[in-house]
Amino acid sequence: xxxxxxxxxxxxxxxxxxxxxxxxxxxxxxxxxxxxxxxxxxxxxxxxxxxxxxxxxxxxxxxxxxxxxxxxxxxxxxxxxxxxxxxxxxxxxxxxxxxxxxxxxxxxxxxxxxxxxxxxxxxxxxxxxxxxxxxxxxxxxxxxxxxxxxxxxxxxxxxxxxxxxxxxxxxxxxxxxxxxxxxxxxxxxxxxxxxxxxxxxxxxxxxxxxxxxxxxxxxxxxxxxxxxxxxxxxxxxxxxxxxxxxxxxxxxxxxxxxxxxxxxxxxxxxxxxxxxxxxxxxxxxxxxxxxxxxxxxxxxxxxxxxxxxxxxxxxxxxxxxxxxxxxxxxxxxxxxxxxxxxxxxxxxxxxxxxxxxxxxxxxxxxxxxxxxxxxxxxxxxxxxxxxxxxx
Ligand SMILES: Cc1cc2nc3c(=O)[nH]c(=O)nc-3n(C[C@H](O)[C@H](O)[C@H](O)COP(=O)(O)OP(=O)(O)OC[C@H]3O[C@@H](n4cnc5c(N)ncnc54)[C@H](O)[C@@H]3O)c2cc1C
Numbered sequence: 001x002x003x004x005x006x007x008x009x010x011x012x013x014x015x016x017x018x019x020x021x022x023x024x025x026x027x028x029x030x031x032x033x034x035x036x037x038x039x040x041x042x043x044x045x046x047x048x049x050x051x052x053x054x055x056x057x058x059x060x061x062x063x064x065x066x067x068x069x070x071x072x073x074x075x076x077x078x079x080x081x082x083x084x085x086x087x088x089x090x091x092x093x094x095x096x097x098x099x100x101x102x103x104x105x106x107x108x109x110x111x112x113x114x115x116x117x118x119x120x121x122x123x124x125x126x127x128x129x130x131x132x133x134x135x136x137x138x139x140x141x142x143x144x145x146x147x148x149x150x151x152x153x154x155x156x157x158x159x160x161x162x163x164x165x166x167x168x169x170x171x172x173x174x175x176x177x178x179x180x181x182x183x184x185x186x187x188x189x190x191x192x193x194x195x196x197x198x199x200x201x202x203x204x205x206x207x208x209x210x211x212x213x214x215x216x217x218x219x220x221x222x223x224x225x226x227x228x229x230x231x232x233x234x235x236x237x238x239x240x241x242x243x244x245x246x247x248x249x250x251x252x253x254x255x256x257x258x259x260x261x262x263x264x265x266x267x268x269x270x271x272x273x274x275x276x277x278x279x280x281x282x283x284x285x286x287x288x289x290x291x292x293x294x295x296x297x298x299x300x301x302x303x304x305x306x307x308x309x310x311x312x313x314x315x316x317x318x319x320x321x322x323x324x325x326x327x328x329x330x331x332x333x334x335x336x337x338x339x340x341x342x343x344x345x346x347x348x349x350x351x352x353x354x355x356x357x358x359x360x361x362x363x364x365x366x367x368x369x370x371x372x373x374x375x376x377x378x379x380x381x382x383x384x385x386x387x388x389x390x391x
Contacts, residue, residue, distance in 0.1 A: 001308075003300045005075070013079050016058075020087045023052055027088035029354070039211065043093055043169050050092035050124040059122050060098055067106055067114065068122045074306045078299075082253035088261065093166060097121040097128030101174050104190070104243045108231040117172075117192070129170035131161040131193075131217060132240065138163075139376050141176070142184050142237065146219060148177040148191060153226045155179075157193060157219040163370075167215025168204045170195055175224070176236050183234070190236035192228040199223065209362045252299030255323040259292045262330055262355050269338050269353025284333055291329075295322055314384035317377040324367030325374065331361040 005013070031037060031045060053059050054068070062077050063069030072080075092098070102121060105114050120126040137144040146159025157177050164173070173193050180187030195202055199222035204212035231239050267285065270276040298319060302312050334357045335342050342357040368374045382388045 001301065001304045003297075003304055005079075009075055009079060012076055013083065016080060016083050017087075019056060019058075020083060020089065023056075024087055024089050028090045029088055031090065040169075042090075046090045046093045047124045047127075049090045050094060053092065054122050054124070059092065060102055060118075063102065063106060067102075067118050075303050078251075078253045078303055081251060082257045085254045085257040086261070092124070093127050093169065094121055094124050096130045096165060097126075100130060100243050101128050101192075104174070104230060104239055107242065108190075108235070108239045110227075112227065113192070113230065126171040127166060127169050129164050129167045129173050129215075131164060131173040131175040133163050134160055135162050139373060141240075142188070144176055144178065144188065146175065146177045147181065148175075148179050148189060148224060151223075155191065155224040155226070155229070156199075157191065157222045157224050159219050161217040161219075163205075164202075164215045164217050165213060167195075167202050167217060168212060170202075173200075173217065174230075175219075176240055177224075179233050185237040186234045188236040188240075189233050190230040190239045191224040192230065193219075193222055193224045197223060207362075208365070209359055251323075252302050252319070253296070256292050256296035256299060259295075259326065259330060262334075262360065263289060263292065265353040265355035266330075266334050266337070269334070269342070269355075272353070273338065275337065281337055284337065288330055288333060291326055295319075295326065298322070314380050317372070317380045317385070320371065321368075321374050321377045321381075324364075327360070327364040327367050331357055331364050335361055 031042065037045070050059060057068070057070055058080060060067065060069045061072040061080060062074065064071055098121065102118060105117060109117075117126070121128060131146075132141060132144075134144050134146060144159075146157065146161065148155040148157045155177075157175060159177065161173075161175065164170075167173070171194065173195055175191045175193050176188050177191055178187050179189045193200070195217075199220050201218040201220070202215045203218070205214040205216055206212050207214060230236075263285075266288075267276065270281060270285070275281050302316070302319065305312055334353070334355070338353060338357065342353065343361075344358070372380075383390055
């Protein structure tokens with residue numbers, strides 16, 4: 001297995017770094033600490049950033065040229081995410097559209113749907129959110145109850161979705177809804193629904209970080225046009241599952257790069273507080289650094305598999321558990337080692353560590369829940385990697 005990058009991939013990285021040097025004026029950390037910004041202006045800034053990336057053809061890079069991409073490999077996608085993280089660039093607002101809906105339309109949509117939605121998605125003229133989870137259907141998604149009933153040629157949607165990331169700013173939502181109440185998997189269909197209409201109410205949810213990036217969505221006879229049904233009736237589950245499988249390699253290098261930045265911040269904070277030379281502190285720090293290197297090596301192995309044409313299977317659950325639980329160990333350790341000041345240093349730094357540890361601590365709680373909770377990932381490993389007997 002070759003864990004090295006090819007000369008072409010190294011060249012791609014150099015070009016990308018030069019582009020980021022020339023185009024990223026201020027880091028995301030600087031922007032979020034600017035008191036002139038509020039939640040809306042930060043979203044606008046992210047929209048402008050997505051447009052810049054799109055103009056340079058860094059958005060949807062893995063798609064074919066016909067759909068605005070460059071046909072880039074998963075290794076190049078992973079390099080892109082790694083460099084964006086390292087440069088502390090803003091996250092693009094349409095990440096759910098780009099990572100989930102775009103591939104769904106390219107593989108399962110009609111020509112009209114692609115032409116209508118993909119350019120505006122790439123350019124962030126329309127922001128998308130994902131309407132899958134419901135109050136009683138998260139891990140067990142196929143138990144969802146939101147229904148879509150025929151109304152002439154079209155459909156009327158009734159039900160509730162929750163934990164809808166970016167919902168408060170979204171223009172459209174892609175929804176899994178039941179078109180047959182009795183067929184667990186085959187009764188689910190995939191709809192594209194405009195949010196600005198009677199029959200859709202989006203309520204922001206306040207998170208423990210103080211932000212309201214989520215919403216809950218109430219549908220009361222909302223209109224979904226027939227031409228906005230993706231695939232056939234009853235194909236929604238299959239489309240959703242294949243689409244969720246597309247996000248395979250992109251985060252493999254970005255996570256260790258993100259933790260590199262945090263580890264550097266932790267070292268700076270410990271140096272400033274005079275604790276860096278304590279043997280117990282160095283031991284804890286050493287363990288965190290080694291774990292991050294293990295994660296990076298594992299990510300490179302995943303990429304090498306992808307590059308040789310082997311899609312990672314259920315083993316990717318091991319990676320998901322590792323990075324999400326590591327984020328919690330890292331912020332727990334930072335708060336413990338840096339002391340009470342780190343908990344108070346929200347946005348304005350008092351510890352000498354250029355990381356907002358209180359925010360990281362709170363946000364890291366989410367990682368072990370979204371994209372499949374740690375318990376669900378362990379079930380997958382038990383059943384499909386270790387082939388343990390099931391009850
Ligand atoms: C930051 C964040 C962003 C999100 N964004 C979106 C979004 O944009 N769109 C969207 O549709 N959803 C989104 N979600 C929802 C997410 O997909 C669900 O939270 C997740 O699937 C878990 O479902 P749940 O919250 O209903 O918990 P539940 O499924 O009710 O689980 C509760 C607890 O029980 C455990 N559990 C459940 N089933 C089993 C089992 N079989 N064996 C062992 N333990 C089990 C779980 O691990 C968990 O600890 C987001 C969630 C978060 C945290």
